[in-house]
Amino acid sequence: MTKLSLSKEKIKVVLLEGVHPEAEQLFRRDGYSQIVTVDSTPADDELHQLIGDAHILGIRSRTQLIGVNLDACDKLMAVGTFCIGTNQVDLDTCKSRGIPVFNAPFSNTRSVAELVMGEIILLLRGIPEKNAKAHRGEWQKSAVRSHETRGKTLGIVGYGHIGSQLGVLAEALGMHVLFYDIENKLPLGNCQAVASLEELLPQVDVLSLHVPATELTKNMITTKELALLPAGAHVVNAARGNIIVIDDLVDALRSDHIAGAAIDVFPEEPASNNETFNSPLTGFDQVILTPHIGGSTQEAQLNIANEVADKLIKYSNNGSTTSAVNFPEVSLPSLHPDLTRVMHIHENKPGMLEQINQAFARENMNVAAMYLQTAGEVGYVIMDVQCDSSEGIVQQLKDISGTIRVRVLH
Numbered sequence: 001m002t003k004l005s006l007s008k009e010k011i012k013v014v015l016l017e018g019v020h021p022e023a024e025q026l027f028r029r030d031g032y033s034q035i036v037t038v039d040s041t042p043a044d045d046e047l048h049q050l051i052g053d054a055h056i057l058g059i060r061s062r063t064q065l066i067g068v069n070l071d072a073c074d075k076l077m078a079v080g081t082f083c084i085g086t087n088q089v090d091l092d093t094c095k096s097r098g099i100p101v102f103n104a105p106f107s108n109t110r111s112v113a114e115l116v117m118g119e120i121i122l123l124l125r126g127i128p129e130k131n132a133k134a135h136r137g138e139w140q141k142s143a144v145r146s147h148e149t150r151g152k153t154l155g156i157v158g159y160g161h162i163g164s165q166l167g168v169l170a171e172a173l174g175m176h177v178l179f180y181d182i183e184n185k186l187p188l189g190n191c192q193a194v195a196s197l198e199e200l201l202p203q204v205d206v207l208s209l210h211v212p213a214t215e216l217t218k219n220m221i222t223t224k225e226l227a228l229l230p231a232g233a234h235v236v237n238a239a240r241g242n243i244i245v246i247d248d249l250v251d252a253l254r255s256d257h258i259a260g261a262a263i264d265v266f267p268e269e270p271a272s273n274n275e276t277f278n279s280p281l282t283g284f285d286q287v288i289l290t291p292h293i294g295g296s297t298q299e300a301q302l303n304i305a306n307e308v309a310d311k312l313i314k315y316s317n318n319g320s321t322t323s324a325v326n327f328p329e330v331s332l333p334s335l336h337p338d339l340t341r342v343m344h345i346h347e348n349k350p351g352m353l354e355q356i357n358q359a360f361a362r363e364n365m366n367v368a369a370m371y372l373q374t375a376g377e378v379g380y381v382i383m384d385v386q387c388d389s390s391e392g393i394v395q396q397l398k399d400i401s402g403t404i405r406v407r408v409l410h
């Protein structure tokens, strides 16, 4: 069996935010024994203590792996975001420190799309309001402002994995689906692309947001955009909390221009289930509020645990970085038992490869296979070589200016 330069028993794996237990089991079955799991998002001091000596870190959407939090990670080798979003991680800094970040790009897609579809049906029927009233002993048997989904128009912003799944579900219920995306996307079924957000908004009965958190999507929906929606439209946000300006949505709900909303994500979210949730949206009967559970189903969490833990284990065990979101992607075969694998992460600058090759030549090493990939300013070279001892080559590679990290498997 392949040995790691740092043995599996010495590799500390920290899994935060209640990552599904299957992830821990996968690591254990593979021989990793130093695994710490935490159900909540620890506050800074506790967080720094937990991650300070972690080699592999698994988080979900709340832990902010940026600034001082990232600086606290002295030994970090790889990060897994056990979710889709990676906006909570400083991907560029991770990359420049030789830390690949892996996520689960579509393991919870269906769960989000199903929740949003259900909410659209409930909003169009005015159920949130009727439900809230019934809980207070009020009886609101009425068809006023209660509609079928059939024949209504859904506007999707961000026609990626979730947006396009939602479009398929909505069409199955007889909705017309329009979408706006900054990229040219293949419309599924009868969905139609429109050229701009301004063109989309006046045409829809329900607006659903499925864009990532970026500089472009921050505050994308303000009073101006809400005003472009027809009176009585509904808004759904299960993407990220800062895409809609919440106070502007509150105004539009108060004036009754927006008939209802379903919001799963918030600019400020409690760090754990023990903390209180506060939002200007509480108290509106016509608004469905959910605690960021778009992807929180048993099916999605199990899929995510398997997918991300598998990627982290592969990277740790054989160096593969397939589907890393911030790193040169290399898919590597299992290491031949007679060979040693030397992995070199470096600044991608002219002459680097020559220096690496010279180092192997000086050590008189026969190269059996070589893999190279670069991504912007970082390069990743993997050499499978015949050698009895790797100490010499490791030192030579570390001495090359621009070396970020050297790992060895044998």
Ligand SMILES: NC(=O)C1=CN([C@@H]2O[C@H](COP(=O)(O)OP(=O)(O)OC[C@H]3O[C@@H](n4cnc5c(N)ncnc54)[C@H](O)[C@@H]3O)[C@@H](O)[C@H]2O)C=CC1
Pocket: 084, 085, 105, 106, 108, 109, 112, 157, 158, 159, 160, 161, 162, 163, 180, 181, 182, 183, 185, 210, 211, 212, 213, 214, 216, 217, 238, 239, 240, 264, 265, 292, 293, 294, 295, 296
């Ligand atoms: N509520 C929850 O629990 C969950 C929330 N999410 C959120 O949903 C987001 C979307 O997820 P996926 O569909 O898997 O992502 P994706 O990457 O497959 O799709 C995002 C789409 O948005 C488009 N886009 C990006 N910037 C845009 C802009 N300024 N205007 C218009 N379109 C733009 C992209 O071109 C892409 O087609 C994630 O980034 C995450 O933040 C994801 C999973 C669960």
Ligand SMILES: O=C(O)CCC(=O)C(=O)O
Pocket: 060, 061, 082, 083, 084, 085, 086, 108, 292, 293, 295, 296
């Ligand atoms: O449930 C989670 O951990 C966060 C889900 C999410 O927002 C994502 O996958 O991006």
